[in-house]
Structures are given as C-alpha cells and as structure tokens.
C-alpha cells in the first residue's frame with residue numbers, strides 16, 4: 400500500500416512552517432537592520448555623506464586633468480548620475496574612473512583586480528582618506544591622487560562639480576546642465592525627486608512595516624504620475640533644456656522595470672506603462688554618450704545578487720529586454 404512507503408516519523412508540516420517563518424523573519428530583521436537603518440515606524444533612513452569638499456581653483460582641490468579619479472560601481476544609481484554627466488560633458492579623459500564590484504559575502508565594494516591598485520576594497524581606501532572613518536564606504540567617490548584623500552562622496556555635489564569645475568578639459572564645455580537661470584527650479588526638482596523617487600524606491604524596498612512601504616509607494620507613483628503630466632507639455636523637467644534634474648531622475652528610471660518593480664515592490668505600474676515618462680527616459684538614454692554608461696544586465700545582477708534579504712534564492716530575472724531602450728522616442 401502507498402501509505403506504508405511514507406517516512407514513519409516526519410515533523411508535522413505546520414511545525415516546519417512555523418519554525419521556518421520564525422527563524423527566517425528574525426534573521427531578516429537582523430540583516431535588514433544592517434543593510435538599511437530605519438526609523439521607529441519602519442521607514443528607511445539613508446545615512447548622510449561625510450566628505451563634501453569642492454573642486455575649486457582657490458581651494459586645495461583645483462581642477463587638473465588626470466589628477467582625480469571617479470570611483471563607481473555600475474549597478475549604483477548614485478554613481479550612475481556622475482557617469483552620465485561625465486559622458487555628456489566629454490570628461491572621460493580628464494577624470495578617469497576606477498571601478499568597484501560588490502562582494503556579496505562581504506557586504507562592501509571591491510576594486511576590479513586588473514586596475515592593480517594598492518587597496519583591495521573601498522573601505523580600505525576610505526581608511527587611507529580618514530583613518531578611523533566609521534561611516535559607510537559608498538560610491539560614487541571623487542578621489543584626489545595628489546593629497547590621497549576623498550574630496551567628495553555625495554553624488555548630488557559630484558554632478559555639479561563635474562558639470563562646472565572641469566570645463567577647461569571637457570570635450571563639450573558648452574554643455575551646461577546647471578545653468579544659472581534655472582538653478583532654483585533644478586534644485587527644487589532635485590529635492591522632490593530625491594525624496595519621492597531616487598530614495599523613494601529604496602524606501603519601498605527597504606521598508607520594514609506595511610505602513611512605511613505603502614506611504615513610500617504611494618508618494619513614488621503619485622510623483623511619477625504628476626511628472627508624466629508635466630511631460631505632456633515640455634520635453635524635459637525644466638522646459639526644453641536637459642538639466643541635472645533630468646539626470647537625477649533618469650538613473651532611477653533606467654532601473655525601474657528591470658529591478659525596482661520586482662525587487663523593491665514598486666509595482667503600481669511599469670515605467671513602460673507611462674505614456675510620456677517612458678519616451679522621455681529613452682530620450683535621455685539616447686543622448687550622446689549616455690547609453691555607454693548603462694548596463695542593465697550588470698544592474699540586475701548586482702541588485703538581485705547582492706541584496707540577499709530581499710532575494711534569498713539568488714535568482715536573477717531575465718526581463719525586460721534592454722534593447723527596448725533603443726526604440727525611437729519621438730520627443731522634440
């Protein structure tokens with residue numbers, strides 16, 4: 400009889416489910432608290448960047464070609480902003496990059512070995528800059544090879560620096576993504592986009608309470624829907640000129656359907672469902688030099704492969720097709 404082949408003493412399924420759930424939930428809470436600090440309501444709070452100096456002819460860090468290095472990881476949206484500005488300005492030769500990759504088991508960034516640098520990991524470089532540094536070792540970083548320190552590790556500053564400070568060595572100095580007349584408007588967009596969208600997707604994905612997740616997700620999509628409306632009337636956020644505000648929005652949009660929709664539960668709509676926002680995002684992708692900074696396969700691998708508490712099985716989704724970004728955008 401079939402029943403005689405069943406194992407004699409197996410644990411009751413209910414017990415296995417309850418034990419598994421308790422153990423996994425406790426581990427998840429511990430790992431999430433390391434990965435993503437939250438406030439008392441379970442909402443993610445991003446730590447502030449600690450190196451905030453400027454490249455300035457009058458200060459200790461004057462602009463010079465080949466003196467600074469921009470340290471980036473290809474998956475990171477904050478690093479991606481700096482790569483987009485560097486490409487639009489034609490600063491590839493003047494400000495070379497050093498690349499880091501995530502080390503899944505160690506939880507920090509490791510330098511690509513073929514660069515043959517003196518540090519193995521990014522935390523080691525931060526210790527060279529400031530011995531005893533206790534903050535997070537994040538990308539992007541602007542590193543000064545002369546004084547051997549981190550000049551700045553805040554992407555919001557770095558995109559302004561790359562836009563304005565290296566014009567003498569830029570291939571396209573005439574490109575100005577932060578024109579004086581639009582500064583107030585660009586800064587206003589920057590704040591709004593940071594809270595609701597750039598950091599908003601992380602606040603969805605890293606929330607540890609239902610209420611915190613719902614608040615973040617609602618603000619995110621309400622904001623994207625408002626932007627979609629605005630883009631019915633104008634090509635870019637501040638009118639007919641591409642600015643830093645668009646660059647800030649773009650790097651989150653580039654990751655939206657491939658990563659945030661699934662992994663971070665940003666799933667009220669796909670980016671590709673938005674009538675104006677989706678062609679707008681492709682318009683930026685198709686600007687000279689931008690596509691070369693975009694690598695959707697690496698982005699997907701880095702997020703899904705390294706945020707273990709959000710994807711313990713480690714499977715990497717296959718879709719959507721990256722060539723969709725090359726479709727004509729039709730915006731003028």
Ligand SMILES: N[C@@H](CCC(=O)N[C@@H](CS)C(=O)NCC(=O)O)C(=O)O
Pocket residue numbers: 447448474475476477506507535536537538539552553554555
């Ligand atoms: N506010 C920073 C945030 C940068 C950031 O969080 N970078 C992430 C990668 S997407 C990182 O390097 N995390 C490493 C860590 O937190 O240990 C900026 O915009 O530059």
